[in-house]
Amino acid sequence: MIKALLLRRYWLLKHRFISTISFIILFPIIFHFSITKVMENILPVSSINVAYEIWVFPAIIFFIASSSTFAIIYRDFFDLRIHKISFLPITLAPFSKTHLIIGFIITSIIESFMYVIIAMIILSILIVEPLSWKIFLITPIFTFIYTFLLANIIVTFSIISERIFTFLSVSIFLFFFIVFGNGFIISFDLFPQKIGLILSYNPLSITLSELRNILFFNIINWELISIPIFVSLFWTWLNGTLLKRKLKQ
């Protein structure tokens, strides 16, 4: 199944190669100049004494992963589903709904991973400060965990939404929450204490904060790292059940 889904993504990519490649190249450049360069003027050094552009680098990578995951999941689980195109025959294939969800999510992770690698190369050229090999090695692994969780969230919204207005409203809210509510571009130290504490325990922000802990302090907290993984696995099963109920299959 994964082979079929991956090949389909490859075909789709091939049919709109120019627009896709343009976005892949433009996204990191836009994020770098509209977020990193602007915030750097406000916070030249992060609260943990790391140059801001280095500190925010993993977050920019997560943004790239978020954008591509959103586009892929939106197409398959919302656009094609509500317009009754192509999605229904896929659900008739001899796979359980959870299996299908896993297939779609893995496909989106693999595709996002490809975009992330390109973004990392582009950003490494744009960033003035030297990036360590650790960043290049560990960031993609955590991007995998982050995308796994985010894809599940988007799948849920895609399945339960029936109207574009609802889906867009939820997506905009999710986008603002990712940008401002997860310590991506502003450290939780700058939030009101209680709110910062609550937000720091959401599985999306745990992934990034644990990545930063490894990159900047060499601290690995397996318990915290496992939280988003287990949440994602449970969520995948939940999405499978949700899809089964939604399709009445």
Added chain:
Amino acid sequence: MEASITLKKVGKLVRDKTILASLTFGIERGSLVAIIGDNEAGKSMLLKVISGVEYQEYGQVFINGLNAQKRRLEVMSSIGFVPHEIDLDPWLTVEQNIQFMGLLYGVETETMNTRMVQLARELHIIPFLKSMVSDISPGIIKKAMVIRSLIHDPNILIMDDPTAFMDAESYRHTWDLLLRLRGDKTILYVSQSLQEVEEAHDRILVLEDGRITLDGSLDKLLGSTFEYHQFQIEFEELTKDLYKQLSNLPKVKNVSRIGNSIHFYGKERNVFFDVLNAATSAIMKDISVKKLGLQDLMDAKYAKDGIH
């Protein structure tokens, strides 16, 4: 003969409205079965329930002897489904749409490509295989959907209006293929074209308000009405007395008049000669005889009331 599809007291509700009401029937392996009925009769829903697109609220569906709900993963490989709506991915080519489904069902690439080309040749769509779906006509897309449903070589083919959007030539090619597959595969289809159903069926199911009201071959369905013929005689002047005289003749059924024309039904052609004998004094302008068909059966008057 062994049943390929079996329904036991299958009921389907949509927002508390009964769409299918306790349907029980079996379909023999390798047979060609057509489902007809009015709009909202539940035809498409019946296909969806059998093909696993939607589950029923009540009863059980068995495919090749397996409970379709409990053993879905085993059952789905043996079903090919062609929905009424066009549902190929518009941003892929026809070939890619078909190959994607083949890969999803685990068909080997070589087998899949050979099968696809063979079916595409039969349906005359080889030149369109590399075309984007968004660039071709609905009739060609519908043929591609038929190929997609056959790419994993299912033994049951379920089709909702398989020849929708097709021109006469495409219609003929599609039915040539389906009739070739008949016997090897169980084919169940819904059609709005009664002529299509008359031409291609082993059995016809007539659905009305979610219930099967008639079931059998065309000859059996026409049953009591099969021997009836519809007669029409146009007179230069059809007087009241003549109309009354002809109406009262024995064996003349359901008499009606439109202007100077008299319409009636009779079981034997002799009835027609009786009428002609009785009307020799009047000048006739035109006469016609028509054997009853499926269209007449579906006409509400005859479907519900029959000929009295």
